[in-house]
Amino acid sequence: MNKIGILMDSDLEKRTVSRIKKHILPFMLILYIICYIDRSNFSYAALTMNKELGISSAAFGLLSSLFFIGYVIFEVPSNVMLHKVGARKWICRILVSWGIVSFITMFADNFVHLVAIRILLGIAEAGFFPGIVYYLSYWFPEKERAKAISFFMLAIPISSVIGSPISTWVMQNVQWMGLSGWRWMFCIEAIPAIVAGVVTIFYLVDDIDKAKWLQSDEKAWLKAELQREIDANKDKMKSEQMSIKDTFKYPIIWQLTFVYFCYVLGGNVLMLWLPQIVKGLAQSLSLTSIGVFITIPYTIAAITMYIWGRHSDIHNERRWHTAIMLLISTGGFIMILASSNVILRFVALIITILGLYGGYPCFWAMPTVFLAEEAAAVGLAIINAFASFGGFISNNVVGILMGRYGVNSVFIFLMIFSILGFFVTIKLPKEKVKSIRSNVNDRQGA
Structure with missing residues (x-):
């Protein structure tokens, strides 16, 4: 290809990717912010709900974990359905159903009610996150994927920055019709x-051809680019032929899962x-102050997540970017x-949260390197x-540890798994992750 052709192709690529980012990413970010606000508001409700309904630390741990029963069981079937009926319809179904279940939470009057609601919420939300990651993989080339995922996953810390002060303010200030603030929080x-x-x-x-916001040459470039990546990656080509049963047997899936x-x-x-x-660290804080206090580590985590995802894309490297963040959380x-010291412990908490969230976009850029088509949808769901x-296990264990041995035992428990995660990450197949880099270099040399 001559220099003029290369420049034209480069301009077309930039224009196409820019249009995709502007149209898809802000909307996906908003959806995931809504998701995490609805998932995490249960933690703020606990500040007053637990006492009102007579829920102990162990019982709250069990309730928190029950969300994952329906979530785990229905995750793979949900993503199979997303692949069959299309992302547009299925993501709509997920959002509406979990919104309805979340609304019903305001009427819970006892432990049994909350048990049923938490299980239903997990069923309703199952498939949302892997479905979005799968959807992004069919709009963004591999070298742009970690950046796209990092922007989308900014929703996790941003949801806390937005949701923490709102949730705690509503709980403290809204008691309409004689109902507790935590009930109105779930409703609103x-x-x-x-x-x-x-x-x-x-x-x-649901597909590139239906995107009216892309021009014809941009559609052609994107389809050609995504197909070129599939053709260049033999493991992906192999995975396209995988049945759902075969995907469960793929060893790398289980390494990534751990x-x-x-x-x-x-x-x-x-x-x-x-x-x-946080309430335990500073007993004098009001509900609203706790909400504001919690925004600090998540704001820093949001900035780190985006910068680290961009750094991963620039260097076309995923494995060590994922592993380093687990090492930071361990530290x-x-x-x-x-x-x-309370201040030093809060600084350490910021570092821990930074590590736990900073590696997300780099991690989620890896699975679609190994899998394509339906295998990717199923693999991401697995x-x-x-x-x-882990959410089911951790919340039950933490509820018991908090009640019997105090918060330090919880941190020891989590630290052990951060260390294990680091070592498993660096043992992932180096040559497969490096295929991202080689694919990009091949194109630049063409």
Whole structure:
């Protein structure tokens, strides 16, 4: 290809990717912010709900973990359905159904009600995250994927930055009709999910040819680029022929699952227990102050997540970028355990959260290197579903540890899995992850 052709192709690539980013990523970010606000608001409700309904630490741990029963069981079937009926319809279904279940939570009057609601919420939300990652993989070339995922996953820390002060403010200030603030919090925060579900059906498209916001040459370039990547990656070509049963037998799937399992253990514990941990560190804080306080580590985590995802794309490297963040979270846990000073422990908590969230985009850029088509949809669901079982384990274990041995035992428990996750990550097949780099270099040399 001559220089003029290369420049024209480069301009077309930049223009196409820019249009995709502007049209898809902000909307996906909003959807995932809504998702995590609805998932994490249970942790803020605990500040007053537990006392009102007579729920102990162990019981709250069980309730937190029950979400993952339906989530794990229905994750793979949900993603299979997404692949068959299309992302637009299925993501709409997920959003509306979890919004309705979240709304119903305001009427819970006892432990049994919450048991049923938490299981239903997991069933309703199953398939959302891996479905979005799968959807992004069919719009973004491999070298842009970690950046795209990092932008999308900014929703996790941003949801805490937005949701923490809103949730705690509503709980403290809204007691309409004689109902507790935590009940109105569930009601108010469920509405955006239902509205967003309706918008999704009109906004998303299921394939490139239906994207009216792309020009014909941009559509042609994107389809050709994605197909070129599939053709260049023999493992992907092989995975296209995998049945669902074969995907379950693919060894790398289970290595990736364990790595994400380690991330989920720490991330879910902090998401669901952080308000109570912060309250324990500073008893004098009001509900609203706790919400504002929690925005600090998540704001720093959001910035780190985006920068680290971009760094991973620039260097076309995923494995070590994922592993280093697990090492940082391990260091944060050690600092928490080594210090008795409240300020130093809070700084260490910031480092821990930074590590647990900073590696997400780099990790989720790896699975689609190994898998394509339906195998990718199923593989992503397997990783997310079985790793999310860590949420079931961690919240039950943490509830028991908190009640019997105190918060330090929780940090030791999480630190062990951060270390294990680091070692499993660096043992992932180097040559397969490097295929991203070689594919990019091949194109540049063409």
